[in-house]
Amino acid sequence: MNALLTDLYQLTMAAGYYEADKTKERATFELFVRRLPYNRNYYLACGIEQAVDYLLKLRFTSEEVDWLRKQPQFTRVSPGFFDSLLDFRFTGDVFAVREGTPVFAGEPILTIRAPIIEAQIPETYLLATIGFQSSIATKASRIAETAAGRSVVEFGTRRAHSPHAGLLAGRAAYIGGCTGTSNVECSHRFGIPMFGTSAHSWVMSFASERGAFEQLQALLGDATVYLIDSYDTLQGARTASEIGKPMWGVRLDSGDLIELSRKVRQILDDAGYRDAKIMATGDLNEYRILELSAANAPIDVYGVGTDLATSADAPSMGAVYKMVELEVEGIKRYTAKYSDKKATRPGSKQVFRYSDHDMIGCSWECPSCPEGSRPCEALLRPTIIGGQLVEPLPDINAARAHASASLARLPKAIKSLYAPEDAPWQVVYSEEMKKLEERVKRNYGAGR
Numbered sequence: 392m393n394a395l396l397t398d399l400y401q402l403t404m405a406a407g408y409y410e411a412d413k414t415k416e417r418a419t420f421e422l423f424v425r426r427l428p429y430n431r432n433y434y435l436a437c438g439i440e441q442a443v444d445y446l447l448k449l450r451f452t453s454e455e456v457d458w459l460r461k462q463p464q465f466t467r468v469s470p471g472f473f474d475s476l477l478d479f480r481f482t483g484d485v486f487a488v489r490e491g492t493p494v495f496a497g498e499p500i501l502t503i504r505a506p507i508i509e510a511q512i513p514e515t516y517l518l519a520t521i522g523f524q525s526s527i528a529t530k531a532s533r534i535a536e537t538a539a540g541r542s543v544v545e546f547g548t549r550r551a552h553s554p555h556a557g558l559l560a561g562r563a564a565y566i567g568g569c570t571g572t573s574n575v576e577c578s579h580r581f582g583i584p585m586f587g588t589s590a591h592s593w594v595m596s597f598a599s600e601r602g603a604f605e606q607l608q609a610l611l612g613d614a615t616v617y618l619i620d621s622y623d624t625l626q627g628a629r630t631a632s633e634i635g636k637p638m639w640g641v642r643l644d645s646g647d648l649i650e651l652s653r654k655v656r657q658i659l660d661d662a663g664y665r666d667a668k669i670m671a672t673g674d675l676n677e678y679r680i681l682e683l684s685a686a687n688a689p690i691d692v693y694g695v696g697t698d699l700a701t702s703a704d705a706p707s708m709g710a711v712y713k714m715v716e717l718e719v720e721g722i723k724r725y726t727a728k729y730s731d732k733k734a735t736r737p738g739s740k741q742v743f744r745y746s747d748h749d750m751i752g753c754s755w756e757c758p759s760c761p762e763g764s765r766p767c768e769a770l771l772r773p774t775i776i777g778g779q780l781v782e783p784l785p786d787i788n789a790a791r792a793h794a795s796a797s798l799a800r801l802p803k804a805i806k807s808l809y810a811p812e813d814a815p816w817q818v819v820y821s822e823e824m825k826k827l828e829e830r831v832k833r834n835y836g837a838g839r
Contacts, residue, residue, distance in 0.1 A: 394451045394479070395459075397515040403464055405508045409472040417483075418507040419716035419739045421499040422517055428705040432805045432815045433493045435532055435794055436500045437563045438524030440784050442517050443774060446485065449513065451476040481509050485775035486754075488742070489785065491528070491566050491794030492770060493801060495818050498742045498751060500525070500710075502771060507717070514712045522710040523556065524563040526702040530677075531567025532798060534695055536806050537681040542570040542692045544586045546672065547700020548577075560700040566790045568798075573694075581787050586694075588616040588642050588670070595621060601630050613637040616670060619655070620645050628655040632662035640668030640691070648673075649688045656689040670694055676703070677808055715739055725831045736824065737831040742770040746800075752821035 408414060424434060456476050459465055465473075483505020494500055500521060503510050535543050545564035548557030561577035571584035578585035589607055597603035600622060608615045615638040619627030624646060631641055641659070643651055648671050659667045668691040671683070676698035683690060697703060713735045717724045725737035739754040745767045752758060760766050773781050785793065798806065805815040820828075 394449055394476075394512070395455050397512060399464065401512050401514055402459065404511055406465060406468045406472050408508050408511070409475065410469060413507055414475075415720075416507045417504060417718040418510045418714055419502065419504045419718075420510050420514070420712055420714050421740065422501040422503075422521060422710060422712045423499045424494075424496055424708050424710050425733070426496050426709070428708070429810065430808075431529060431705055432807065432810060433495055433529070433801070434525050434708055435528040435567055435798075436488045436492045436494050436521070436525055437490055437528035437566055437790075438521040438559070439487050439490045439501070439774075440787075440790075441520045441524070441559070442501065443485065443487070443780065443784060445516050445520070446481045446513060446775060447778075447780060449479070449481050451479050453477060475508075479509075479512075480778060481505065481513070481775075482778035483509050483775070484773070484777065486771040487774045488770045489772065489793055490790035491792075491797060493794075493797050493805075494742075494770075495749060495816055497736075497818060498749065499740055499771060502739060502754075504716075504739070510714075518710050518712055520559070522708050524559055525710070526705060526708050527560045527563035527699065528567035528794070529708075530699055530702040530705070531564040531569050532794065533806075533808060534677045534680060534693075534699060535568030536798075537677045537684060537808065538693055539684045541684075541690065543568065543680075544670075544692060544694045545569045545572040545574070545699055546694040546696040547698075548572075548574045550697040551700040557700055562787065564699055566787060566794055568791070568795065569695075569699075570692075583787065589618050591618060591621045591644075594618060600627060601634070604631060604634055608634060608638060614639055617641045618644065620651075624651050625654055625658065628658040632658055632664060635662075636664070638664075638667060640670060642670040642672060642694075643690075644671075644673045648683060648690070649686045652683075652688045652690050668692060672696070674698070681808065725827065727828070727831055727835075729832075729835065736820075736828055738824065738827050740771075740824070743767045744770055748817035748819060750819050750821055751824060753823045753827060756821060756823055758821065 456473050460473050483503060486502040488494060488500050545561050547560055551557035551560050557574055558577050561572035561574040562581050565583045571586045572578060573587050577583055594600055594603040604617050617631040619631060619641045620643055628641060652669055655669060669689060670692040671690045672694035675693055675695045680693055714726050715737055716739055717726055727737035728735045740751050741754045743750045743752060743758055
């Protein structure tokens, strides 16, 4: 795993920890979102698998270390630091929520406890992969919710911020509720169902639309999806009906999708193709799909690209990675920030989920549940202990099923596209956590 895929200051801090003889100190960092975007009521945790894989494989090659030695920022660093990078391995502990878990502001999605250099270097990669995939999974869950049971296919790689971003967007979208992706490598690598049609260039490359449709049918058989709006949408639907089976259905990519889908549905039905499906594409997002669903447009499948693969209306979850504890020679010190609007809470935490709220407590707490109620769930689970994976992570289908079941248990208001007037989900802090915070603040004031 490319250890240089990080910010410079992670490595200069690592060198500084080495020079300050802090290598045996054990730090605890938490990755969380300070506040949700104005148009999000939750976010779906995603990217845990990539984060864990990164930590287990994180290495520096001799070529990378030799290159670092020559950089001006490291001219004062002892040779021993570079020698230590050659033997670098993650030997710490990781606690993480399950992929597909709805999480709220302030709640850790991942906790790392490790020697301080091992805990510091991964920050950049962890924030990037978890922040991005959580954004896409959340966006996908919103789109799937408004689709009202109709399938949604992720079509966004061509508009993603890079081909690799498109690959991970397809994965995250599937966990968030999409039924498949157009990305072939995504299907190959993660086992996600793959969907595709044809482009307008296919139709225009033939002398006639009928000729293009006939050749496509000869190629794809039952998987044939006719793109019918290259010239005249309704005539395209009639031509597809005249050619007949085998076909999966037709795709609409432009125009008034409500009116056109109704007319195309009538053409297909009148020709005896009631089982032929209609797919709609073309700058769709959850708000547009909500309109189509509200109008009861006879659309069976939505293909969503740009808005989904970039999470266009909330492109960043603003995740942060902050130290909350430091253990030096067996003595634990709780750490926190007190800067305006960027304050953090000290101590390693656990998130306890009840049927109607969450409680953030200290990691060592075991809260009781009200008599007769469903037991609360501790969301952060041991994932890596001593640098070793505790057990295989749930596969992508299990993560998708977990996301679906978890979202189904949340109140409907939380899944609204619009922020409800009242707080949609209450997140409280335990009394133990409050006492710890007060104690740390007092000690901070006394030591200034």
